[in-house]
Amino acid sequence: MATLPDNRPVDLTRPGYSTPVIAPGYNLEQVTAKIANVILTTKIKLGWFGVFIIAFGIMNLLLGAVGYLFVKGTGIWGINIPVGWGFAIVNFVWWIGIGHAGTLISAILLLLKQSWRTSINRFAEAMTLFAVACAGLFPLIHTGRPWLAAYWLFPYPNTMKVWPQFRSPLIWDVFAVSTYAIVSLLFWYTGLIPDVAALRDRAKNPIAKLFYGILSMGWRGSARHWHRYETAYLLLAGLSTPLVLSVHTVVSWDFAVSVVPGWHATIFPPYFVAGAIYSGFAMVLTLAIPIREAFNMKDFITDRHLNNMAKVMLGTGMIVAYGYATEAFFGWYSANKFEFFMIQNRMFGPYGPMYWFLILCNIAIPQSLWFKKVRSNVPVLFLISLVVNVGMWLERFVIVITSLHRDFLPSSWGMYHPTKWDWMTFFGTMGLFMTLFFLFIRVLPMIAIFEMRTLLPQAKVKH
């Protein structure tokens, strides 16, 4: 038996009861206070501090690993010939995939008027940004000469009249990812402005006042402001929507445009996009479940949110499963020796266990989400979200490594073994992600205050 904020008991298991997207009993002020107080409180929770320190420590692994990488070169990793791409590209695709949920939740669900998205969109967008930041690191550091790759991949006018090679998917990647990062940032920031203004108004500390004052860009909440805000937000949502599809499509072209068996497949764009949303929602769940626990936000991030996200996961997971099946089918049906060998090698070759573990993580275990009991069991849901995260990482590993390590000429076959530097870089980006994320929930409202207020009955006044 759960209780409402005003201590009224409520039976959530009662038939016909649909968990609301915001628990009953809040008024406008309470919503603002509850979210803003997490930030404006002067005493920092020990728990937050502890986790932040750990995340920061892990981030320093990344700094160390990348520092050493710049000193020595990419040879500190396990890559070789034939496996020219390793953890860096696996992690890149994984992080980019995670970065999909934010925009999907904010933009597509906004356009589809899915009001339940409101309480999770802000931190999902933040997650997107930070995931894209982590992802964006890899294409740069994975190059042999990052100090040149940092700008030679951009079409800047120069006296040599040398341009990037626009036929290369890597160039498309540069544009896709940078566009996505910029639009996501603008979208996130635009959405933040009214909330930041609220924080500015509530802040007592002069530094906080100044900080939020600058960020709020003079927001006064006038009707004209709101009108322009709504227009801009809607436009940005419209702009972001195709990007959700395009970014991972372009990322998949990195593989699909090549001639490598296991990469060269027309199924890749939809299959990658579905996978991205799948892993993105898994990551949102992975973050939302502990956060709503830690910051007592169960009223705003309710079981209904979790339930809905689990359903999206189940749906996209099925698309991904279809992708795997299609790949295997094509391997056989194409009657192409290289393709067929590739799929056999993927399943039964030296990396076979990885493949089956990925099937277990991405297809078998998530089937339990068909059951409402599982979807409403928060700890199990949390575990499944972790399993899907692992599975999606394995998927990228399997695609990148098993396709490369045995391609056309058997004489050149090899194996890929990640080194400690590979692992340090990978875990380090998780540290970077968590560090940024914890800074975010400490200084910015993790839930859109004004949007939450629109969910209240008071906001739905009919004139």
Added chain:
Amino acid sequence: MAQDSENDLVRIQTTKKDLGLTAEHAREKLSGARGPQYWRSLQELTEDPEFDAMMEREFPRHASEWTDPVSRRGFLKLMSASMALAGLSACTKQPFEPIVPYVQQPEELIPGKPIYFATARPTPNGAYPLLVRSHEFRPVKIEGNPDHPASKSIPQGSYPAELRWGVTDAQSQASVLDLYNPERSQNVTFRGDTRTWGTFVGAIRDAFGAERGRGGAGLRILTDTVTSPTLAAQIKSVLQANPQAKWYQWDAMNRDNARTGAKLAFGQYVDAQYRLAEADVVVSLDADFLSGSHFPGFLAMSRDFISKRKLDLAGGEGEAAKMNRLYVIESQASTTGGKADDRLPMRACDVEQFAGALANALGVGGSNGTVKDDHAKTFLNALVKDLQATRGRSVIIPGEQQSPTVHALAAAMNSTLGNAGKTVLYTEPVEIVPTEQAAGLKELVADMNAGKVTLLVMIGVNPVFDAPSDLKFADAFEKVALRAHVGIYHDETSRLSHWHVPMTHYLESWSDTRAYDGTVSIVQPLIEPLYNGRSAHEVVAVFSENPGVTAYDAVQSYWKAQNKGATFEPFWNRALHDGFMPNTASPARPASARPAASALAPVNDELEIVFRPDPTIHDGRYINNGWLQELSKPITKLTWDNAAIMSFNTAKQLGVKDEDVVTLELNGAKVDAPVLVVPGHPDKTITAHYGYGRTTVGSVGTGTGFNAFLLRTAERSNYAAGVKVTAKSGERWRLALTQHHHLIETKKWKEDVVGSSQVGNEAASRDLVRSATFEEWRRTPGFANEGEHQAPSRDLTLYGEDGYKSWVDDPAKNAAHQWGMAIDMNSCIGCNACVVACQSENNIPVVGKEQVLAGREMLWLRIDTYFTTPNTNDVSNPRAFFQPIPCMQCENAPCEPVCPVGATVHSPEGLNNMVYNRCVGTRYCSNNCPYKVRRFNFLLFADFDTESYKSRNNPDVTVRSRGVMEKCTYCVQRITSARIHAEKETRKVRDGEIVTACQQTCPTDAITFGDITDKNSRVTRMKSNERNYTLLAELNTRPRTSYVAEIRNPNPEIAVTPEDHGHTS
């Protein structure tokens, strides 16, 4: 030491400026003397190691060529100027870059244009005649001498005479790296402390003086096999003056068996020279004559052998086509066995039995050997029939490691078959004084133990490491009062010697030598000694009346004495220019072999160990050579190590697998070795290559391999039965293979070796290697282009009329030339010479064992080896196919469109260019390359720091830095240079004017390069061959590199089952 009278001395003009401590030292020395002072180097003058270090930097750049008076004058001027500058730099401590223009330009030198000098690389088996490319008087690239009978290539058909080239072997190619090795010994040392040459001469002459009274009774000279007439004459004259002194020769890979066998057969020492161009049937009794320069006469033998397999050259195409047949009976898995038409693997001790049986069947007499199984009997009968049908056109070659009996039997069989004088000639041995070396060494050890030896001088040998283990050389060695070692490197022997004198590399000293056929070459230096080395001639001269004689004087005066009269000068110049003295080949002796009478060794059934020289580092002499260390050994594909090589069955019986460490025990001696299972290796025998496991060695050789010499005794130096193998549980030794062996084509192999969980055996269905038997080819000449692996039609395009157009067809894209390459699989013997040539030409770095293990070897050209067992399902006897893989230079290159910065682009001439300074290193191009020919600088592999190696680099090729992709360019620097040359003469580049490094060095002319738009070019003719095919054609990459399918000529009577169809692999 300052008073040493030297002919080739340099006069130093000192400056009066303050030159710091070192210079003050020098001035002190100078002021104490009167008149002009001469010294060979500042190290001698100051005895200062720092100056010595500086000398290393200074010398290579301006070292000169001494025969030409103009360049010598220029050199003197340069040296004096650079010395002065060197001194100045010492006090200012600023980065020092002397830029000294030629005051007087050497007549023949055009800066940027290389000059070629003829010389020869002496080896115990005879010299390898060379033309060495020198850039600004730095030897950079070794090439074969095109005129020398031992190194000229297969006649190039329509090529004009000036477009011929010479061929070489892998070790010769790599020898230039040894020259510049900064770890060569650089100072005369006495018990490890630096001394001068003068002190050494004084000490040795003191000790020698005491010996002189008793006829030199305590003096022993131990050299490696001497093929230098001058050195032999010098030593002989020392021995004449000191009749009690003795001279021994020792090489671990000696030819004692051949010598003893010749004694048995002919009563005298002879060299057998095989004329394989005359032989239609070649039988190898464990003779690995196609593997490399450890086999005497390797270049000529492989050239002649393959010339009979060039189906377009040997007997014309079609009905007239003829092909020789190679039978190999062997005790290991060698390239010779891989190329065999019919191969019979057996243990080394059984080869003698087989030879006995063969001799008996051929009616030679002697004892009959036993031939064990039915297959061997079928083989024998078919072989006998074939040999009898080709009398006078066949030849039987005994292996160097086979017993004297086998050599004697082979000689007798060749006589009986009428081959002697036709396909095999018997001549004077290549060494000046042939000996049975192990017996000599035994005598020396006995003398040392008896205390008879007071002064032991060792030149170019390392007996402490490589002497037979039962002689206990090191123990006896300690009993010698004064031990002097002369060698290029510090080694096990120098460590235990009193004196060590750095020896000159052959590229930096005068000498002479004989090729395997006896033809004499003058060894002409290309550079001043880099590290104060002394040649063997100078060392031996210490014992003569004239201890100051230089190598140059010694060699010249020897030949002056041989050619008395006024004609010497032109003779000498001619010899230097040509690189050899014409008509000095040893004449054939009319020798008739006696029927072999000696009994065959009893048959045993124990586990056997076979000792062989390592295919790349030989007896350990090249262990400090990174190129040879990283060169994957033929068949095994092993780098940086040796291993206990065995068959799958033997490994199964012993319960071991690859990389397991086992203890090999033989007569109480033990050594730990890693196991390597190799397809085609006979059962019940283990091959151990010696030369590895050295203890006193440079950084390159440190920690590589195990020492097989520990098991090798004087009596059983080639193979021994009764080796005990115990697995050391849990111990593993990682072996850096560049290619794995699970690629053999049989179901059984897959099940037995690879294991069902592995998805192996893909080479077969991918049709990478195409071959047929001679008969099949006669029936279906176009077999290589049947089947499904064909390039899609050019009309199959989305782009309609403007669709795919070849660079050749499309006039808009058409440059004056379109380059292409054809590789004749029939000719490739997998000897690796091209691989090292490519490394040398293109400044390819060495990465080390760890990086090879990580899969990052950098070689642009590799030799893929595939196995197949067409006739039987027997994995112990596969055929091997060698497929050199350079860049395919695809017309539709998958690497090009994926590069985000356009660092790899197509040239109008059809090359797939790599722009190093544009590359940012995404490695996408390599991922997308179906042939995996691209190599990436994962770390800073190129050596930018070692001063001496900077001089070694080919100045025409960029040295690649970290983070950059690189690949084969068809030697674009050679193409460009030829194009510029042609443009100056306003003509097109002629066919044969451009020779790629791999093509140039190939002993069998397997590689053809040229313009594919020229209808008459050799490459066009090769590509128009019906057997021509491209790799992975179905990908529509349109490679410019194509392969000519291999034809084997097996005896139909031996084949168990006929080959099912043309595509055997």
